[in-house]
Amino acid sequence: MSVTEMFSYIQGFLSADQDIREDIRKVVQVLEQTAREILTVLQSVHQPTGFKDIPSKCTKARELFCTVRKHTGELKTKFPAEQYYRYHELWRFVLQRLAFLAAFVVYLESEALVTREEVAQILAIEVDREKGFHLDVEDYLAGVLIMASELSRLAVNSVTAGDYGRPLRISNFINELDSGFRLLNLKNDPLRKRYDGLKYDVKKIEEVVYDLSIRGLAKEQEQEPGEEK
Amino acid sequence: MSVTEMFSYIQGFLSADQDIREDIRKVVQVLEQTAREILTVLQSVHQPTGFKDIPSKCTKARELFCTVRKHTGELKTKFPAEQYYRYHELWRFVLQRLAFLAAFVVYLESEALVTREEVAQILAIEVDREKGFHLDVEDYLAGVLIMASELSRLAVNSVTAGDYGRPLRISNFINELDSGFRLLNLKNDPLRKRYDGLKYDVKKIEEVVYDLSIRGLAKEQEQEPGEEK
Amino acid sequence: MSVTEMFSYIQGFLSADQDIREDIRKVVQVLEQTAREILTVLQSVHQPTGFKDIPSKCTKARELFCTVRKHTGELKTKFPAEQYYRYHELWRFVLQRLAFLAAFVVYLESEALVTREEVAQILAIEVDREKGFHLDVEDYLAGVLIMASELSRLAVNSVTAGDYGRPLRISNFINELDSGFRLLNLKNDPLRKRYDGLKYDVKKIEEVVYDLSIRGLAKEQEQEPGEEK
Amino acid sequence: MSVTEMFSYIQGFLSADQDIREDIRKVVQVLEQTAREILTVLQSVHQPTGFKDIPSKCTKARELFCTVRKHTGELKTKFPAEQYYRYHELWRFVLQRLAFLAAFVVYLESEALVTREEVAQILAIEVDREKGFHLDVEDYLAGVLIMASELSRLAVNSVTAGDYGRPLRISNFINELDSGFRLLNLKNDPLRKRYDGLKYDVKKIEEVVYDLSIRGLAKEQEQEPGEEK
Amino acid sequence: MSVTEMFSYIQGFLSADQDIREDIRKVVQVLEQTAREILTVLQSVHQPTGFKDIPSKCTKARELFCTVRKHTGELKTKFPAEQYYRYHELWRFVLQRLAFLAAFVVYLESEALVTREEVAQILAIEVDREKGFHLDVEDYLAGVLIMASELSRLAVNSVTAGDYGRPLRISNFINELDSGFRLLNLKNDPLRKRYDGLKYDVKKIEEVVYDLSIRGLAKEQEQEPGEEK
Amino acid sequence: MSVTEMFSYIQGFLSADQDIREDIRKVVQVLEQTAREILTVLQSVHQPTGFKDIPSKCTKARELFCTVRKHTGELKTKFPAEQYYRYHELWRFVLQRLAFLAAFVVYLESEALVTREEVAQILAIEVDREKGFHLDVEDYLAGVLIMASELSRLAVNSVTAGDYGRPLRISNFINELDSGFRLLNLKNDPLRKRYDGLKYDVKKIEEVVYDLSIRGLAKEQEQEPGEEK
Amino acid sequence: KIEDSGSHNSPIIAAFRVFQQELDSRYDKYERLVKISRDITIESKRTIFLLHRVTSVPDVEGILKEAEVKLDGVRQKIGLIAEELRGEDLYQFHRAITPGIQEYVEAVSFHHFIKHRSLISLEEINARLVFIRDSKGSDESPSVLTFQIPASDFLLGIADLTGELMRMCISSVGNGDMDTPFQLSGFLREIHDGFALIGNTGPYEVSKKLHTLRQSLGKVEDACYTLRVRGSEIPTHMLADVFSSRAVPLDADDNMA
Amino acid sequence: KIEDSGSHNSPIIAAFRVFQQELDSRYDKYERLVKISRDITIESKRTIFLLHRVTSVPDVEGILKEAEVKLDGVRQKIGLIAEELRGEDLYQFHRAITPGIQEYVEAVSFHHFIKHRSLISLEEINARLVFIRDSKGSDESPSVLTFQIPASDFLLGIADLTGELMRMCISSVGNGDMDTPFQLSGFLREIHDGFALIGNTGPYEVSKKLHTLRQSLGKVEDACYTLRVRGSEIPTHMLADVFSSRAVPLDADDNMA
Ligand SMILES: [Mn+2]
Ligand SMILES: [Mn+2]
Structure with missing residues (x-):
């Protein structure tokens, strides 16, 4: 085989790879668009009026996740399954965003932490790598941390909207989350940096609770959390 | 499952991954050490006296590649085969170095371009991803480009050592390589940057040939290349 | 001795050094794990319910420090005693964290500043360099500064928990600490940067005290600090 | 003059510059030390007890400014007067600190904004560049802005100390300062950034005034500011 | 003076500085244009035919320096003399170019090193900082080094033009220059980097002299340098 | 129109713009591929054997330019004609390469500088912006500068191929080009940087001519340039 | 002989003289546009600066009118830009004018918000950028020039507007204005959600400003939160009283300026 | 009462006074070491500078002796450093002294190379860093102080040495010395191969210098190549002649300096 033949042959490899990347990129763009739409729906909970119809917003978001599932289904077909990590970077960002959105919906619905299994189910992907296109555990955790920072914003805005009970509940939830993360031995990577940000969210929410407490606003609500939910 | 249980469970995943990385890193370190030893052997061809016993140096390098093969064999056992690209960055650098060294040995022996198959064989790894731990095509190309820059140095030093025929042969070889690379549609990545460096190697070698030509030194040798080899 | 021999000889030094570093790193990782556990225990004092059983939390933390002492004992054996500062960077971070945790426990127990001697004793290390593995004064001070920022958080949360006396006592304590630090002629180094952060802690605590004062909540408690301690 | 002589002569110039920088750096270090001492004296006004003897603290600070003047006097002798801007960066930081301290003393004494002339006089330097070592206008402004943030802290602490009149006076003062700065067309430089911080100081002080107002604490004191001074 | 008046007054200072910079920039642009014209005139000495009428080219360049002097004259009026170093960076580049051009003209005329005094005179500026707008010694040296590299080119081209005596004279000149620079204790700054390039100019010229020597072309001309000049 | 509607409306603009960019990018990729093929054809003139059949290589390159014209024709249809500069950056790079290749072909054919009109004709585009998709003057100049550096390489290789007359002709050509560029008042932009590189090409070619001159190889050829062309 | 005269008669030099003219006139136009853009920036910034005074003085109308004149x-x-670009490709000189154009969008949208409490549209902005010019041939009818602001500049200007809105909010709180902060937070949230919808599909510069936008929104939300929390300690009408009594000395002060 | 006297009698303040002393004495020592190190750097650089003159003057011995004195x-x-570090942990102050120590290694190994054409060993360097000091108590026997250069500083100094060797090679070519460049290229290649063997196992700073080292080697190899290629046009003995005739005016020039 001459040098020219050899390089022509190699060019075949390179083109195939570039085509796959191009295909993935297109599906990811569509996913990003849908993710942005879900975000727009959910962000309206920060509006003073938004607190009233959280359930309807969640329903709407759940509907949009149908579209997401269609596209994740498509994504899987674009590359050989065992090369997940070869192209991981291409969808990593959007998958973390989607995990965040799923976690946020679940929190708004039930004030509970979404599990990795639930997120995978909402996105119609797998939990175990062996079974196919899956949700990497680090991407799940990144999504959860993005939600934590959204919750600190929610704590502030719920006070503005006159809901004095929610911050306390958020505070408890975030504290539990913080303890959970403290169990993990994170490497010095982007996830670690994101986790360092959690400290600020915790502090921020504690200060909201403090402001309510010192004015005697926390107590009065504490008595009736059942009714409010 | 409580938050705590969930995070404990996740910590299991993270530890497993970290252990694999640690194991890979250790083997890679040994490979790097051997690669450095091979390099030391081969670099002595740049010495004025080194031109005489290139064959014996190649033999010695070939022996050291036995050690390499032992360690590449070990490397494969350290992680699930289908997660090659998850840990690719960990061995990428050393694999490119080894590809370079294999290419250099083959060039010194036969003045021919090593094929990807030959490199894979020298390192006892696969060419096709499907068959197991393989030599990624981009890593093969990176190794070849490192060799090109070593050859431009060799052209200079062979003149110093009084061998006026070699630069001309290197020049032809590098030109062919350059044409080969021009067939490739490289992305804007590290490989592309490395390839941009090839231009300088080509120019450098052409200037050596020029220096010989203008002094009538290239011609006289050209007549007797058969004897010299 | 040839140049090559000389370099081989020196490589011997370097490998030995790297092995030591690897050993130290492993022990440090274990220390970090334990430090994280102690932190989890102590963090719970920020919870509204946590204020009730501070003593029991301190006891639990004290127990975990036994494990710490086991590992610091191990750490000492990993390198020649007189080369402490050669490897200082490797354990510096975790030692500062441990100094912080020791200082925090002591503060919670007695509302007093832990001395360097006490920290050293809790960690089963020395105060004087000459005597063996010791606690560098800068690392002790760094630990104290980390605690200061934890105390500003505690001041906020003690108000939430209905303890209006503690912020005032913390304020006095932090002010004294600030005066102490102002005696030091710190260079433009990490410690200096950390100290610059103290300003914000002081301010935050002052604002909490202010919030109590203006609502007449500080006064009433001020009369009975003796009883509460 | 031969080439050699010429270059020897030139070497003289170059060494002289390096020597000057070294000399300046030494004096600046001493100035920083004294600045820190003045700060410690003035910081104590934030203490509850500190409000009583502000005059004595000012007196003490004024005394320390004598030392400052000795060193600024020395500083001037270290370089040719017309090369002020060549070495400006070397003393810029400490001069801004000193301007802040001078401004703070004057405010504590008279609740008035120090003029550039007064600062220059306190530091025994010039206002007009033409007349010698002077206080650059941007450095004066930086000093004033540092003081503004110190005053917002003072407003908070004066409430804690039971002085309810001071915050209102500080509020008026800071508002006037803010109006002044609005007149300046600042470039996008460090000074601009510092000025952006002023808004938060204004806001903080307004909040203190608000807290006093709604409790009817502001009015009663407003009538007797003259007595209190 | 009220705060408002004071700040209005200060705003005047700040605008003045910005205006000065704008004014200086305009004059510098014109100077750059003229410098480029002088360069075009002098560049033609590298042409084979250019060697014949060096004197006429120098005359023409000298004329263009009249324009330069007009603009340097203007430049001085744009800012207070004692703030030279405040705006130094604005004209530094063009002044170095002009120093180079002056040095090159003087060399072509007399084969001697221009002194700083001469450059200053050609540009109608001062040597002593005290006397007004001056030529900083580092800028003078930078100009001289730019010329050195131009002379190495001239040595090559004078051989092409058949002038075999000039390279030897250039060689002696550059060697003397090199000895001069060795006397300087340069910091690790741009000037030092430029000086490191001088060695390569020296080497290149030596190679030309060598080429002439081995062909017996240098000697014959050496005897008649007087006539040629 | 609500804020949301307004943003949706604008997103319409942005999507349309992105689609156009995607379309352009695809055509540009094809153009790049063809440009690389033309380059491969022309590069072979640097080979010792390549000097013999320059005309046939030029013919082959001319044929490939037909393909280029097909794609430039396509390119024009991808965006509104009057928004050329909106998307300029997308094809700028390849257009400069093509201008270089056209200039190189023309130089090899006639040893003359291609005009802007000729390049435009070879690429089947316009010279005047008003008439449609055109060749920006800066891109034309960039192409010419790329050719200059290719010619310096050609000068070296023509000596190797035994053609001693060509370097001298290249030298004259490049010098003229240099004078041309010196007329331009280039801003501090990429073109300016590229032009700064011309200096090195000029120097390199001068050194080749020097090497020929000192060996008496230039003279003998100079007598017969007419015949050779 | 050839080489010598070369630099004067050669076709290369002749061609380069043409390029010289073309480039010079292009660069000159570019420089002129940069200067106009700089003037626009300065004047727009001054307008914004002036508009910020609405939070501290009673005569809002007067300020709005003064801003309108500016x-x-x-x-x-x-209009000068439009004239320079007559028959040109706007995007060829876009880099020269984009800072000024963005700053104008910022100023005009700030003005619009204060007056109408709504977001100005790109069409509304462009509708006011129609210029009537006397033709050069004096007896021809006057020609109409328009300037169309690119969507990306509009977006970038609006992104910067959010920073000004945040500043306005902080000042309002400082001055005891109880309504503006809440209005601002709603408005800012709408803009924020709009940008979130666009995400990274817009030009790179827009994505770069998203972080600052988010920070501004956070500051405004914090301010509203503070008002609510503090307001909880006192009935709202009293709150207004408290601040209106404070407003007087402030005005007096400002009138002096 | 407590707060007031607090800043004077509190145990915290008392403890911090101790820290103040400890830190000040540490920082002072550090500063003193920085100054000594700076002096060492300057004087070593001067020595290197002086040693470079061997390529242009005939009296090599004289220069070597002068350098030895320096x-x-x-x-x-x-020795002063050794005294400051008596009983201390060298690595505590390593950052203060490493620049000077490296520069000394560079100078002393350069001197050694010129004299012996070989690489000085770490042991040879350390053997000369033994200092006899009179004890403070005057009647005790004099004490012996030693200073051991860390292996990493040795390596870093040697890495810098290669830069000087490259400069020496370029000057030698310029001055017509035919042997030195070839000797240098062999020597430099050995050092280069040595560093290649160590690779990235050494300290980070060493890896950082590898690139420069490779460049220096390239320059030296190019110089030898040039000599060989140019030398091919003339018999070697003639070559020497050519340059020796050139050497005279150069010397004359230098004696003037
Ligand atoms: Mn703005
Ligand atoms: Mn050195």
């Missing part, structure tokens, strides 16, 4: 002046300058 | 002076300064 904006008219800026529009005259944009 | 190096003795530097060693005295290293």
Whole structure:
């Protein structure tokens, strides 16, 4: 085989790879668009009026996740399954965003932490790598941390909207989350940096609770959390 | 499952991954050490006296590649085969170095371009991803480009050592390589940057040939290349 | 001795050094794990319910420090005693964290500043360099500064928990600490940067005290600090 | 003059510059030390007890400014007067600190904004560049802005100390300062950034005034500011 | 003076500085244009035919320096003399170019090193900082080094033009220059980097002299340098 | 129109713009591929054997330019004609390469500088912006500068191929080009940087001519340039 | 002989003289546009600066009118740009004018918000950038020049507007204005959600500003939160009283300036 | 009452006074070491500078002796470091002294190379860093102080040495010395191969210098190549002649300096 033949042959490899990347990129763009739409729906909970119809917003978001599932289904077909990590970077960002959105919906619905299994189910992907296109555990955790920072914003805005009970509940939830993360031995990577940000969210929410407490606003609500939910 | 249980469970995943990385890193370190030893052997061809016993140096390098093969064999056992690209960055650098060294040995022996198959064989790894731990095509190309820059140095030093025929042969070889690379549609990545460096190697070698030509030194040798080899 | 021999000889030094570093790193990782556990225990004092059983939390933390002492004992054996500062960077971070945790426990127990001697004793290390593995004064001070920022958080949360006396006592304590630090002629180094952060802690605590004062909540408690301690 | 002589002569110039920088750096270090001492004296006004003897603290600070003047006097002798801007960066930081301290003393004494002339006089330097070592206008402004943030802290602490009149006076003062700065067309430089911080100081002080107002604490004191001074 | 008046007054200072910079920039642009014209005139000495009428080219360049002097004259009026170093960076580049051009003209005329005094005179500026707008010694040296590299080119081209005596004279000149620079204790700054390039100019010229020597072309001309000049 | 509607409306603009960019990018990729093929054809003139059949290589390159014209024709249809500069950056790079290749072909054919009109004709585009998709003057100049550096390489290789007359002709050509560029008042932009590189090409070619001159190889050829062309 | 005369008669030199003219006239136009853009920036910034005074003085109308006059002046300058770009490709000189154009969008949208409490549209902005010019041939009818602001500049200007809105909010809180902060937070949230919808599909510069936008929104939300929390300690009507009594000395002060 | 006296009698303040002393004495020592190190750097650089003259003057021995005297002076300064570090942990102050120590290694190994054409060993360097000091108590026997250069500083100094060797090679070519460049290229290649063997196992700073080292080697190899290629046009003995005839005016010039 001459040098020219050899390089022509190699060019075949390179083109195939570039085509796959191009295909993935297109599906990811569509996913990003849908993710942005879900975000727009959910962000309206920060509006003073938004607190009233959280359930309807969640329903709407759940509907949009149908579209997401269609596209994740498509994504899987674009590359050989065992090369997940070869192209991981291409969808990593959007998958973390989607995990965040799923976690946020679940929190708004039930004030509970979404599990990795639930997120995978909402996105119609797998939990175990062996079974196919899956949700990497680090991407799940990144999504959860993005939600934590959204919750600190929610704590502030719920006070503005006159809901004095929610911050306390958020505070408890975030504290539990913080303890959970403290169990993990994170490497010095982007996830670690994101986790360092959690400290600020915790502090921020504690200060909201403090402001309510010192004015005697926390107590009065504490008595009736059942009714409010 | 409580938050705590969930995070404990996740910590299991993270530890497993970290252990694999640690194991890979250790083997890679040994490979790097051997690669450095091979390099030391081969670099002595740049010495004025080194031109005489290139064959014996190649033999010695070939022996050291036995050690390499032992360690590449070990490397494969350290992680699930289908997660090659998850840990690719960990061995990428050393694999490119080894590809370079294999290419250099083959060039010194036969003045021919090593094929990807030959490199894979020298390192006892696969060419096709499907068959197991393989030599990624981009890593093969990176190794070849490192060799090109070593050859431009060799052209200079062979003149110093009084061998006026070699630069001309290197020049032809590098030109062919350059044409080969021009067939490739490289992305804007590290490989592309490395390839941009090839231009300088080509120019450098052409200037050596020029220096010989203008002094009538290239011609006289050209007549007797058969004897010299 | 040839140049090559000389370099081989020196490589011997370097490998030995790297092995030591690897050993130290492993022990440090274990220390970090334990430090994280102690932190989890102590963090719970920020919870509204946590204020009730501070003593029991301190006891639990004290127990975990036994494990710490086991590992610091191990750490000492990993390198020649007189080369402490050669490897200082490797354990510096975790030692500062441990100094912080020791200082925090002591503060919670007695509302007093832990001395360097006490920290050293809790960690089963020395105060004087000459005597063996010791606690560098800068690392002790760094630990104290980390605690200061934890105390500003505690001041906020003690108000939430209905303890209006503690912020005032913390304020006095932090002010004294600030005066102490102002005696030091710190260079433009990490410690200096950390100290610059103290300003914000002081301010935050002052604002909490202010919030109590203006609502007449500080006064009433001020009369009975003796009883509460 | 031969080439050699010429270059020897030139070497003289170059060494002289390096020597000057070294000399300046030494004096600046001493100035920083004294600045820190003045700060410690003035910081104590934030203490509850500190409000009583502000005059004595000012007196003490004024005394320390004598030392400052000795060193600024020395500083001037270290370089040719017309090369002020060549070495400006070397003393810029400490001069801004000193301007802040001078401004703070004057405010504590008279609740008035120090003029550039007064600062220059306190530091025994010039206002007009033409007349010698002077206080650059941007450095004066930086000093004033540092003081503004110190005053917002003072407003908070004066409430804690039971002085309810001071915050209102500080509020008026800071508002006037803010109006002044609005007149300046600042470039996008460090000074601009510092000025952006002023808004938060204004806001903080307004909040203190608000807290006093709604409790009817502001009015009663407003009538007797003259007595209190 | 009220705060408002004071700040209005200060705003005047700040605008003045910005205006000065704008004014200086305009004059510098014109100077750059003229410098480029002088360069075009002098560049033609590298042409084979250019060697014949060096004197006429120098005359023409000298004329263009009249324009330069007009603009340097203007430049001085744009800012207070004692703030030279405040705006130094604005004209530094063009002044170095002009120093180079002056040095090159003087060399072509007399084969001697221009002194700083001469450059200053050609540009109608001062040597002593005290006397007004001056030529900083580092800028003078930078100009001289730019010329050195131009002379190495001239040595090559004078051989092409058949002038075999000039390279030897250039060689002696550059060697003397090199000895001069060795006397300087340069910091690790741009000037030092430029000086490191001088060695390569020296080497290149030596190679030309060598080429002439081995062909017996240098000697014959050496005897008649007087006539040629 | 609500804020949301307004943003949706604008997103319409942005999507349309992105689609156009995607379309352009695809055509540009094809153009790049063809440009690389033309380059491969022309590069072979640097080979010792390549000097013999320059005309046939030029013919082959001319044929490939037909393909280029097909794609430039396509390119024009991808965006509104009057928004050329909106998307300029997308094809700028390849257009400069093509201008270089056209200039190189023309130089090899006639040893003359291609005009802007000729390049435009070879690429089947316009010279005047008003008439449609055109060749920006800066891109034309960039192409010419790329050719200059290719010619310096050609000068070296023509000596190797035994053609001693060509370097001298290249030298004259490049010098003229240099004078041309010196007329331009280039801003501090990429073109300016590229032009700064011309200096090195000029120097390199001068050194080749020097090497020929000192060996008496230039003279003998100079007598017969007419015949050779 | 050839080499010598070369630099004077050669076709290369002749061609380069043409390029010289073309480049010089292009660069000159570019420089002129940069200067106009700089003037527009300065004048727009001054307008914004002036508009910020609405939080501390009673005569809002007067300030709005004064700002309107300033904006008219800026529009005259944009007319100069339109004239320079007559028959040109706007995007060829886009880099020269984009800072000024963005700053104008910021100023005019700030003015619009204060007056109408709504977001100005790109069409509304462009509708005021129509210029009537006397033709050069004096007896021809006057020609109409328009300037169309690119969507990306509009977006970038609006992104910067959010920073000004945040500043306005902080000042309002400082001055005891109880309504503006809440209005601002709603408005800012709408803009924020709009940008979130666009995400990274817009030009790179927009994505870069998203972080600052988010920070501004956070500051405004914090301010509203503070008002609510503090307001909880006192009935709202009292709150207004408290601050209106404070407003007087402030005004007095400002009138002096 | 407590707060007021607090800043004077509190145990915290008392403890911090101790820290103040400890830190000040540490920082002071650090500063003193930085100054000594700076002196060592300057004097070592001067020595290197002086040694470079061997390529252009005939009296190599004289220069070597002069350099030896300078190096003795530097060693005295290293003695001061040893004294400061008596009983201390060298690595605590390593950052203060490493620049000077590296520069000394560079100078002393350069001197050694010119004299012996070989690489000085770490042991040879350390053997000369033994200092006899009179004990403070005057009637005790004099004490012996030693200074051991860390292996990493040795390596870093040698890495820098290669830069000087490259400069020496370029000057030698310029001055017509035919042997030195070839000797240098062999020597440099050995050092280069040595560093290649160590690769990235050494400290980070060493890896950082590898690139420069490779460049220096390239320059030296190019110089030898040039000599060989140019030398091919003339018999070697003639070559020497050519340059020796050139050497005279050069010397004359230098004697003037
Ligand atoms: Mn703005
Ligand atoms: Mn050095």
